[in-house]
Amino acid sequence: MATSFKFYTTAALKSLIVNAITSEATGFPIDYAFDTNLSTYWKATSTATQTIDVDLGASYNIRAWAMTFKEYDTTPGATVAMQVWWSDNGSSWTSWSGSNVQLKNIWTAGDPVLFKLPTAAADHRYWRFVISLADTVIDVTQLFLLQERVLDVGNMFPEPDHREYAVRAQSQAGIRTLKRLVNGVAVERFVREFLLTSDAELATLQGVYDDSKGILRPLLIQEDSNNPKVVELTTRRFMPNKIQHQLYKPIIRYQTLPYPEAGAGL
Numbered sequence: 001m002a003t004s005f006k007f008y009t010t011a012a013l014k015s016l017i018v019n020a021i022t023s024e025a026t027g028f029p030i031d032y033a034f035d036t037n038l039s040t041y042w043k044a045t046s047t048a049t050q051t052i053d054v055d056l057g058a059s060y061n062i063r064a065w066a067m068t069f070k071e072y073d074t075t076p077g078a079t080v081a082m083q084v085w086w087s088d089n090g091s092s093w094t095s096w097s098g099s100n101v102q103l104k105n106i107w108t109a110g111d112p113v114l115f116k117l118p119t120a121a122a123d124h125r126y127w128r129f130v131i132s133l134a135d136t137v138i139d140v141t142q143l144f145l146l147q148e149r150v151l152d153v154g155n156m157f158p159e160p161d162h163r164e165y166a167v168r169a170q171s172q173a174g175i176r177t178l179k180r181l182v183n184g185v186a187v188e189r190f191v192r193e194f195l196l197t198s199d200a201e202l203a204t205l206q207g208v209y210d211d212s213k214g215i216l217r218p219l220l221i222q223e224d225s226n227n228p229k230v231v232e233l234t235t236r237r238f239m240p241n242k243i244q245h246q247l248y249k250p251i252i253r254y255q256t257l258p259y260p261e262a263g264a265g266l
Contacts, residue, residue, distance in 0.1 A: 003153050003194070008146035008220035008228065009211035010036065012060035019090065019126075020053040025137075033143045036217050038230070041070055041139040049132035052143070055090065061123040062086075063148035065097065066220060067114045068230060070139035081133040082114065086124040096122050100133070115220065115228050121148070142230075146220060147211065151204045153194040192252040205252070209233060221254060 013034055021030045028043035030052060044050050065084050083098040097118040129143055196202050212219050212233055220228040231254040 004224055005151045005153070005192075006222040006228075007149045007151070007208045007211075008064055008066070008144070008222070009149065009208060010144055010146065010217060010219055011211035012056050012062060012145050012147055015057035017055045017057065018052065019055050020051065022048065022050045022052070028139075033140050036142070038068065038141045038218060041141040043139050044131075044137055047134050047137055049130065052129040052131075053090070054127050054129075054145075056125050056127065056145070059088075059123050059125045060145070061121050061147060062127075062145045063121045064115065064117045064144075064146040064220075065129075066116070066142075066144040066146060066228070066230075068141045068144075069114075070141060079133055080131060080138065082116075083130040083132075084116075085128040085130070086122050087126040087128070088124055090126040093128055113220075113228070113230055142218065144218075144220070149204050149208050149211070151201060151208075153196065153201070192254070194252075 013036070016034050018030050018034070023045040024030050025043040025045050028041060030042045032040040033042040033052075034054070067082060079100050081098065081100050084096050085093040086096050087093045097116050099114065099116050127145055131138070131140075196205070208219070218230050218232055221231050222228040233252070233254050
């Protein structure tokens, strides 16, 4: 079964510096929106339009952006507007991407992550986020500027709908599953095993791990046409299997991160 993976990694944020911020509430600084930790969050002091200017330290080819947030308790139909801009000098700005989003609908669907894939990538050093039209203060856990790595594989083991859990064994329709509890919340762990047919494909996977520091740095994974998920990679294991045609058998395990105070995976 052929499967396409798009990995959206956060390596561009490793040297990020915040140059300007409209406001930050006491105890909830803007640094929390870029610390790769989904248990912390930035909060503005009011519902006024918020502008955040960041310096990546160098130019990076950015393909997408995303925002994750805590539960957004608002009336149905209320929206927030997010605009993303880029600059080569930190003073002259060009609009790159924007989106008006009903955050209540996103939360209700169980995916509290706003993901935007603009028409084309942009390679620049300075970036600006502008958040407006919110009817209540949003608790932003992360703002992502994402690079893309694409991997198409032809042989998946097991099938994509297989789910594996850890700690407490169960059995469903003859398939062994396990469940792992994190702070009392069941956390899904998706296992993907497949064969790679070239060193280029292996290099793509290795690049994903390098971008993500191998572990504990959130990234987004889109499998086929499904909605992207915010995940962390839990292992870096590449096992050569050179029985025929120099095939490699890497094992990818990526775990959906528990969502703070909500008990749902992102």
